Amino acid sequence: MELQLLSIHTKSAKFTLLELQLLSIHTIASQTMVRRLWQAVEERMEGNGPPPATIIEHKAYARIGLLGNPSDVYHGRSISLNISNFWASVRLEPSSDLKIVHHPTHDLFKFSSLSHLVNRLENEGYYGGVRLLMATCKVFTKYCKEQGINRHNNNFSLSYETNIPRQTGLSGSSAIVCAAFSCLVDFYKVRDKIGVEIRPQLILNAEKELGMVVGLQDRVAQVYGGLVYMDFEKSKMDECGHGIYTQLDTSLLPPLHLIYAENPSDSGKVHSTVRQRWLDGDKFIISSMEKVANLALEGKTALLEKDYVKLATLMNQNFDLRRRMFGDTALGGLNIEMVEVGRRVGAATKLTGSGGAVVAFFPEGPSQVKLLEESCKKSGFYIVSVEVVPSLLNEIDIRTLSSNK
Ligand SMILES: Nc1ncnc2c1ncn2[C@@H]1O[C@H](COP(=O)(O)OP(=O)(O)O)[C@@H](O)[C@H]1O
Numbered sequence: 001m002e003l004q005l006l007s008i009h010t011k012s013a014k015f016t017l018l019e020l021q022l023l024s025i026h027t028i029a030s031q032t033m034v035r036r037l038w039q040a041v042e043e044r045m046e047g048n049g050p051p052p053a054t055i056i057e058h059k060a061y062a063r064i065g066l067l068g069n070p071s072d073v074y075h076g077r078s079i080s081l082n083i084s085n086f087w088a089s090v091r092l093e094p095s096s097d098l099k100i101v102h103h104p105t106h107d108l109f110k111f112s113s114l115s116h117l118v119n120r121l122e123n124e125g126y127y128g129g130v131r132l133l134m135a136t137c138k139v140f141t142k143y144c145k146e147q148g149i150n151r152h153n154n155n156f157s158l159s160y161e162t163n164i165p166r167q168t169g170l171s172g173s174s175a176i177v178c179a180a181f182s183c184l185v186d187f188y189k190v191r192d193k194i195g196v197e198i199r200p201q202l203i204l205n206a207e208k209e210l211g212m213v214v215g216l217q218d219r220v221a222q223v224y225g226g227l228v229y230m231d232f233e234k235s236k237m238d239e240c241g242h243g244i245y246t247q248l249d250t251s252l253l254p255p256l257h258l259i260y261a262e263n264p265s266d267s268g269k270v271h272s273t274v275r276q277r278w279l280d281g282d283k284f285i286i287s288s289m290e291k292v293a294n295l296a297l298e299g300k301t302a303l304l305e306k307d308y309v310k311l312a313t314l315m316n317q318n319f320d321l322r323r324r325m326f327g328d329t330a331l332g333g334l335n336i337e338m339v340e341v342g343r344r345v346g347a348a349t350k351l352t353g354s355g356g357a358v359v360a361f362f363p364e365g366p367s368q369v370k371l372l373e374e375s376c377k378k379s380g381f382y383i384v385s386v387e388v389v390p391s392l393l394n395e396i397d398i399r400t401l402s403s404n405k
């Protein structure tokens with residue numbers, strides 16, 4: 001009987017009804033027990049019972065900062081897009097204990113030797129995705145508590161996969177957080193209670209928990225999907241608690257390419273000195289950041305007018321301004337070479353994030369692409385053509401937008 005009772009929580013109501021009929025005919029169960037079972041089925045059908053033990057899986061895609069980054073970290077603006085070339089996925093399975101599952105390769109704790117361990121740390125750093133999953137759970141729980149959002153008490157296990165090249169400025173970290181956040185929102189059935197505009201900030205808070213210097217552009221692109229124009233002006237953010245995010249038609253984009261290298265670089269390290277100078281009121285950093293933010297504003301007009309010559313100029317200016325602010329040592333030779341390799345064949349190039357990958361646009365089209373493919377091969381870089389992800393907002397998400405309230 002206990003086994004049958006458990007199955008009520010794990011299967012669809014229709015299926016269990018059939019089981020119950022069989023049960024009441026073929027077993028000599030007491031009437032009370034049968035009544036309890038019927039009641040559980042009825043509750044389940046009315047939506048009052050515990051949630052079905054379904055597995056929830058969500059993907060979040062890599063993002064490219066097309067214009068304006070890193071001014072998003074400094075109340076600027078950005079145009080970013082989500083790409084389907086790479087993604088992270090998180091899987092939530094109901095379980096009796098709450099489990100965060102270590103990834104067999106990304107969270108490695110068993111080594112063949114000391115030199116294997118040291119080599120691994122030097123190439124990929126100390127951390128994998130487990131800390132991101134844990135921070136997501138913490139931030140989600142805290143937010144629900146603060147907002148008085150009720151949750152059921154069932155447990156789950158969380159595991160992840162990712163094929164986003166590690167720490168390449170393609171937002172591999174926030175993709176894991178974003179996918180995990182979506183799983184939690186659906187497991188607890190609170191998608192309608194956590195507004196789309198707020199979610200990027202919560203995803204960011206999870207990474208801030210871990211001491212990472214991060215901005216909102218990654219998370220906005222990953223929550224919304226597609227191509228998004230973002231304005232993070234301080235007064236607007238203070239007033240609404242989030243930036244102003246506008247989805248743009250992805251067909252406005254010209255074909256883009258992505259160049260990347262296996263070059264782990266924790267974004268926190270790259271940002272640390274510039275952030276401090278900005279906080280200290282350094283005039284050069286502040287005015288340069290404003291210029292970078294303006295590139296996104298101009299870029300929005302350029303895209304709407306399909307003025308791709310202008311777009312190319314703005315992309316190049318974006319990297320040049322970053323280079324002046326951060327300096328060549330912080331950026332590293334590899335990042336500079338990736339930008340240069342594209343420019344040598346006439347492409348407009350800039351970093352997609354804090355380093356490790358470059359977005360390239362070829363104003364003259366496929367003949368230039370061929371040339372770049374050859375140069376990348378010689379330099380040991382990878383090159384792929386960008387596949388843009390369409391908008392990811394579903395009906396419930398759209399209803400939560402402040403413009404629809
Ligand atoms: N592919 C990955 N697998 C597991 N964890 C990752 C991966 N990429 C990033 N992380 C986690 O995110 C942290 C910060 O990454 P970050 O420098 O922001 O890279 P990215 O540019 O990909 O977002 C890493 O220290 C690690 O904890």
Ligand SMILES: O=C(O)[C@H]1O[C@H](OP(=O)(O)O)[C@H](O)[C@@H](O)[C@@H]1O
Binds near residue numbers: 065073169213218352
């Ligand atoms: O420096 C940048 O352009 C971005 O750096 C971080 O992204 P990452 O993918 O980790 O390199 C940061 O989170 C973004 O907000 C910055 O724009």
Ligand SMILES: [Mg+2]
Binds near residue numbers: 171172173174267
């Ligand atoms: Mg990151």
